[in-house]
Amino acid sequence: xxxxxxxxxxxxxxxxxxxxxxxxxxxxxxxxxxxxxxxxxxxxxxxxxxxxxxxxxxxxxxxxxxxxxxxxxxxxxxxxxxxxxxxxxxxxxxxxxxxxxxxxxxxxxxxxxxxxxxxxxxxxxxxxxxxxxxxxxxxxxxxxxxxxxxxxxxxxxxxxxxxxxxxxxxxxxxxxxxxxxxxxxxxxxxxxxxxxxxxxxxxxxxxxxxxxxxxxxxxxxxxxxxxxxxxxxxxxxxxxxxxxxxxxxxxxxxxxxxxxxxxxxxxxxxxxxxxxxxxxxxxxxxxxxxxxxxxxxxxxxxxxxxxxxxxxxxxxxxxxxxxxxxxxxxxxxxxxxxxxxxxxxxxxxxxxxxxxxxxxxxxxxxxxxxxxxxxxxxxxxxxxxxxxxxxxxxxxxxxxxxxxxxxxxxxxxxxxxxxxxxxxxxxxxxxxxxxxxxxxxxxxxxxxxxxxxxxxxxxxxxxxxxxxxxxxxxxxxxxxxxxxxxxxxxxxxxxxxxxxxxxxx
Amino acid sequence: xxxxxxxxxxxxxxxxxxxxxxxxxxxxxxxxxxxxxxxxxxxxxxxxxxxxxxxxxxxxxxxxxxxxxxxxxxxxxxxxxxxxxxxxxxxxxxxxxxxxxxxxxxxxxxxxxxxxxxxxxxxxxxxxxxxxxxxxxxxxxxxxxxxxxxxxxxxxxxxxxxxxxxxxxxxxxxxxxxxxxxxxxxxxxxxxxxxxxxxxxxxxxxxxxxxxxxxxxxxxxxxxxxxxxxxxxxxxxxxxxxxxxxxxxxxxxxxxxxxxxxxxxxxxxxxxxxxxxxxxxxxxxxxxxxxxxxxxxxxxxxxxxxxxxxxxxxxxxxxxxxxxxxxxxxxxxxxxxxxxxxxxxxxxxxxxxxxxxxxxxxxxxxxxxxxxxxxxxxxxxxxxxxxxxxxxxxxxxxxxxxxxxxxxxxxxxxxx
Numbered sequence: 001x002x003x004x005x006x007x008x009x010x011x012x013x014x015x016x017x018x019x020x021x022x023x024x025x026x027x028x029x030x031x032x033x034x035x036x037x038x039x040x041x042x043x044x045x046x047x048x049x050x051x052x053x054x055x056x057x058x059x060x061x062x063x064x065x066x067x068x069x070x071x072x073x074x075x076x077x078x079x080x081x082x083x084x085x086x087x088x089x090x091x092x093x094x095x096x097x098x099x100x101x102x103x104x105x106x107x108x109x110x111x112x113x114x115x116x117x118x119x120x121x122x123x124x125x126x127x128x129x130x131x132x133x134x135x136x137x138x139x140x141x142x143x144x145x146x147x148x149x150x151x152x153x154x155x156x157x158x159x160x161x162x163x164x165x166x167x168x169x170x171x172x173x174x175x176x177x178x179x180x181x182x183x184x185x186x187x188x189x190x191x192x193x194x195x196x197x198x199x200x201x202x203x204x205x206x207x208x209x210x211x212x213x214x215x216x217x218x219x220x221x222x223x224x225x226x227x228x229x230x231x232x233x234x235x236x237x238x239x240x241x242x243x244x245x246x247x248x249x250x251x252x253x254x255x256x257x258x259x260x261x262x263x264x265x266x267x268x269x270x271x272x273x274x275x276x277x278x279x280x281x282x283x284x285x286x287x288x289x290x291x292x293x294x295x296x297x298x299x300x301x302x303x304x305x306x307x308x309x310x311x312x313x314x315x316x317x318x319x320x321x322x323x324x325x326x327x328x329x330x331x332x333x334x335x336x337x338x339x340x341x342x343x344x345x346x347x348x349x350x351x352x353x354x355x356x357x358x359x360x361x362x363x364x365x366x367x368x369x370x371x372x373x374x375x376x377x378x379x380x381x382x383x384x385x386x387x388x389x390x391x392x393x394x395x396x397x398x399x400x401x402x403x404x405x406x407x408x409x410x411x412x413x414x415x416x417x418x419x420x421x422x423x424x425x426x427x428x429x430x431x432x433x434x435x436x437x438x439x440x441x442x443x444x445x446x447x448x449x450x451x452x453x454x455x456x457x458x459x460x461x462x463x464x465x466x467x468x469x470x471x472x473x474x475x476x477x478x479x480x481x482x483x484x485x486x487x488x489x490x491x492x493x494x495x496x497x498x499x500x501x502x503x504x505x
Numbered sequence: 506x507x508x509x510x511x512x513x514x515x516x517x518x519x520x521x522x523x524x525x526x527x528x529x530x531x532x533x534x535x536x537x538x539x540x541x542x543x544x545x546x547x548x549x550x551x552x553x554x555x556x557x558x559x560x561x562x563x564x565x566x567x568x569x570x571x572x573x574x575x576x577x578x579x580x581x582x583x584x585x586x587x588x589x590x591x592x593x594x595x596x597x598x599x600x601x602x603x604x605x606x607x608x609x610x611x612x613x614x615x616x617x618x619x620x621x622x623x624x625x626x627x628x629x630x631x632x633x634x635x636x637x638x639x640x641x642x643x644x645x646x647x648x649x650x651x652x653x654x655x656x657x658x659x660x661x662x663x664x665x666x667x668x669x670x671x672x673x674x675x676x677x678x679x680x681x682x683x684x685x686x687x688x689x690x691x692x693x694x695x696x697x698x699x700x701x702x703x704x705x706x707x708x709x710x711x712x713x714x715x716x717x718x719x720x721x722x723x724x725x726x727x728x729x730x731x732x733x734x735x736x737x738x739x740x741x742x743x744x745x746x747x748x749x750x751x752x753x754x755x756x757x758x759x760x761x762x763x764x765x766x767x768x769x770x771x772x773x774x775x776x777x778x779x780x781x782x783x784x785x786x787x788x789x790x791x792x793x794x795x796x797x798x799x800x801x802x803x804x805x806x807x808x809x810x811x812x813x814x815x816x817x818x819x820x821x822x823x824x825x826x827x828x829x830x831x832x833x834x835x836x837x838x839x840x841x842x843x844x845x846x847x848x849x850x851x852x853x854x855x856x857x858x859x860x861x862x863x864x865x866x867x868x869x870x871x872x873x874x875x876x877x878x879x880x881x882x883x884x885x886x887x888x889x890x891x892x893x894x895x896x897x898x899x900x901x902x903x904x905x906x907x908x909x910x911x912x913x914x915x916x917x918x919x920x921x
Contacts, residue, residue: 018825021787028790037790044635052791070790103840107875110844 003034003072006079007058008087010067014040015090020067027086032078033071038086041066108136122185123172124148130173131155138163138170145225146172147186153234156227160238169246170239175225176203176431179210187400189429190464194219195254196311197247199240202228204342204427205259205287205304207460208487211469212308212316214462215485221253222246231263231271241274248278255281257311259304261347262289262367272298283310287344288351288366304348305488317485322496325482327454329420329497336494337413338384338423339406341399342460345425345487346386352491353382356500360384363391380418385409400432403439410443414452421453423494425487428461428472437472441479448480454497455481458490508918509771509870512751516770517847517866520754520810523742524620527699527734528671530663532655534610536627537598541610543574546595548606548803549761550776553592554585558762560641560798563890564605565590567643571651572611578643596757596768599744600627601736601803604639604886605762612651613659617674617737619745626740630654630662631733633726634894639802641890661720665706672702674738675852678812681731682863683856687820688735689804689813690882690897695731700724732804739806748773753914754847755867758809758879758902762801767906769869772913779905784885786898787825798888800900805881811850811863814880814899815842819855819863823882838880839864845871845879869914872907 015023020038028036037054039045041062049055054070062068069086073079105111112118121137123130127150137144144163151173163170171178177200178185182193189207191214198220200206206223213220224246226239240258247253256275263271263286275282276295283299285307286292294300301307308316336353340346343364350366361372361379364386372383387399387406399405406424413422426436433439437459444455457476461469473483484490533540540546545565547557557565566581569590575581584590595602602608607629614627632650636642666672677698678686684694704721711717724730743756752770759766766776781800788794807813817823818839821832839855842864849862867879878901885896915921 016822016825018787018822021789022825024790025787035790039790047635048789048791052789054790103837105844106841106877107844107871110840113843 003074004076004079005054005056006071006073006083007054007056008069008083009041009058009062010069010090012065013067013090014065015067023086023089026089027071027082030078030082030085032074033082034073036069036071036082036086038067038069040064041068108133108140108142112140112142119143120145120180120185122147124186127151127173131159134159134170135162138166138168143169144171145178145185146170146175146227148172149174153229153232156229157235157238160230160235164238164242169224169242171225172227174202174229175227177206177223178225179220179223181222184430187427187429187431188223189214189460189462191462192219193221195221195252197221197250197253197256198223199243199247199256199258200225201230201260202343204425204460205285205344205348207342207427207429208304208345208348209257209259209285209308209311211460211462212305212486213311215317216308216312216314218312221250231260231267233264233267237263237267237270240271244271244274244278248280253280255283255311257283257285257307259285259287259307259344262286268292283307287347288354288368290367303351303488304344305486317489320485320489322484322489322493325484325493326496327482328499329453330451333418333420333453334498335380335418336382336421336423336498337409337416337419338382338491338494339409339413340384340386340425341388341403341406342425342427342487343386343388345427345460346384348487349423349491350384352488353384353495356495358382358495358500362386363389378418400427403433403436403443407443411447414447414449419453421494421497422455423490424455424457424481425490426457426459426461426472426476428459428467428469429465432467435467435472437467437475440481441475444479444481456484456490456494456497457481458484458487460487508751509753512749512771513754513847513866513868516746516749516752516754519622519746519749520742520865521850521852522621523675523745525617525674525738525741526620526671527615527666527674527737528618529616529666530613530630530659531616532610532659533608533612533614533627536614536616536625537600537610540598540608541591543589544591544593544609545569546593546598546600546602546606546608547761548595548602548604548801549759550764550766550778551592551594552761552763554588554590556763558798558801559888559890560801560886561605561762563641563643564607564638566890567638567647568607568609570643571648572609594759594761595803596740596759598627599625599740601740601759601806602629602639603631603732603736603804604802604884605641606803607638611655613655613663615662615734615737617734617741618671619741622745624741624744626737626744628733628737628740630659631727631730633723634729636893640884640886640893642893643891657716658720658723661707661711661716662703664710665703668710669702669706672699674734677702677731678735678738679853682816682819682853685820685822686731687813687816687823687882688731689807690823690884691820692731692735693728695735696724696728699731699734732807735812736804736806739810739812740803742810743806746770751918753869753911755809755869758805758881759803760800760805762799765800765903765906767869767902767910769910769914772910772917775913777906777910777913779903779909782900782903784883784898784900786885786896788885788896789894792887792895796887796895798886800881800883801886802883804883805879805902808879808881809867811846811853811865814838814882815846816853816855816863817880817882818858818861821857841877842880844875845877869907869910872904873911876904878902878904878907
């Protein structure tokens, strides 16, 4: 097979050898091209081109300062095509380099070097590695928020002890919400600054109270997350106590709300003692707690709405009469299915239902509720499910990020014969889905039957959130969902629809 | 933890305090009295004839003929297979050598003295580009050049250096960094700068215009002339850092075409080895990955002192070899190497990165923790002996070396 060798020389044309090599590879890869090279015409380079069968008369005459293009191809046509491609490339004005991906640091150490004024690290690596990273952050002088879960309780205890030693916060593990100095961290809402401090375990409890405070015209000084296990005996409330110390010393905080599941009596005593030694006012918002002995400066709230109201020193949110908004369920059906993205919101709904004498089952039962599992069978009791629980999120994101986690349960609830009402929460703000109401409206459009159960919901959020609360509410109402001003009000509205309960919590 | 921190501080201090000066060129037998007849020093950690790659075997047979230990290449190969030569790493004799790294008693070696600590390091003179022994070339042209280096150029350069009292090297490197060099794949500026300094002394000490012209042309025509100087400088800087108890700083990185080896200050002279990786790069016309020899050479001593791949931010042109192509990628490599090093060199700074000092002091703990292995800029040899360079590219040090080193380091401190 006879090949064609084509040479072209550009006199006095210099290009860096690396650029030339890259261009050579490109041209050599073209159809019908056996080999190609663009090299400066030094004798060494001409020898290389000759050895590769690329040098013809034109190239041989080139000098060191000339650019030689040598192409060997199967046909003249292929050689010419390659040559014009090469010339085109040489003549193309260089584009300002496609901006190389800006360098991102790979370690806390390098990140701190590039941003030396940082004072907090937010850690969300997989659980296996989270403790090591938290330790590095603490020792590098940073406060830590651990969004990661699946961290052992032993690691949690060791880290919190070290943090306490160093005088730094370790918020978590499994801490989804914090607002420090007005800055929302992880899942959090945009709320005004004010003189109410919040301490919360993992998330939606803190979010709901902070939003109700905003709705009531006041603001949050800081919301400190302590993680879901801080008040367990093994951990002993280390971060809760540190948070109480911090708020006690903070001139910007007047009233502090602590929200959590009811702790054991020993831990409760420790926490209440610390509150008692302060001159400030406190609300212990223990969801579903029974009677507890309290110091004089501490009040008890068993729902988030009550907690917010106490902090506000008045009502939390607009006057809402559930009976005025109630819609009856389809005839003969009376089971409520509560499908929640927020764990504490699910707990609050259970408390409201139990206060009205209604039995509930749940995969995250409050005291008095019965446990629910997939094979516990449908006894007709109301369901209150926390869909953010591990069993629903294996390999999937949290339902607050990805509403589709709720899809299967919701579709089933809309069709199951005994279901009289569906109760939902929507949580907006940073970290949450960009448009939970839009997603839900579209889903209902697809799956809702003509004579299906009424849908009752609340939107945990504020006007200042990226999703804008009023806009989300409008979308829901247009889709035929009944929206209540708070999660507790939504639970009361659900009861009212069934002709149960009194005026509201 | 305290002990390691203190040891590493001392290691970094010694690195930065080094004062390397190129003082002479002398026969290897004079520089290294222990380098006996039939001893062949090679690049990389210890290796025997049967495991040597093609280019290294080609170089061994070539140097054996050069030294007159065998009548021809085939006889040399037979002699090598029969155990007729003693093979040792350059590093064991205070020396370094690029690619195949052949060092034998008859060759001239450059001498760099670290005036801060009094130690010396040696490296042969860079032969030039193309068909050379460091890429396994061993024909008459290669051997003739080695003879010329031994009989003419070496003595001439030595005389010039002695006459001028030596050439301090740190400042040349500092200026080279501002001119686009990284001292491994790019030595053009430093080669030019050192020629400026040598030329007058060569002229003063030369009795023969033709010989002078040949010497000047030899240096002037070799873009990589400074590589071997930089390597000897690297060895001279790192040797005083060896043997600091509790220090996790890497004191040497080296390859023999089959294995990659590292040494760590706190574990003394132990080599931690793993199979070398294949370089990824660009090839000269007519060649491709299929022709490439695995990674080879003592030149990674240059990365060990913060240059080469670590200083890529100073040499955007080299970034083309990285695959992504944009010159702006070069800075990212320097930033990434900063994740695995203890500090910066305040005397060797990169203007385009706001005068960031080159990342200095590779810590094996940081390498293992981040999984980021040192990035090395390297030439690529043809895998068959005698052909020469076929390209240039980037290769990573194998993480396995650092994992092994870390285990041994921990054991040395009584941590299981």
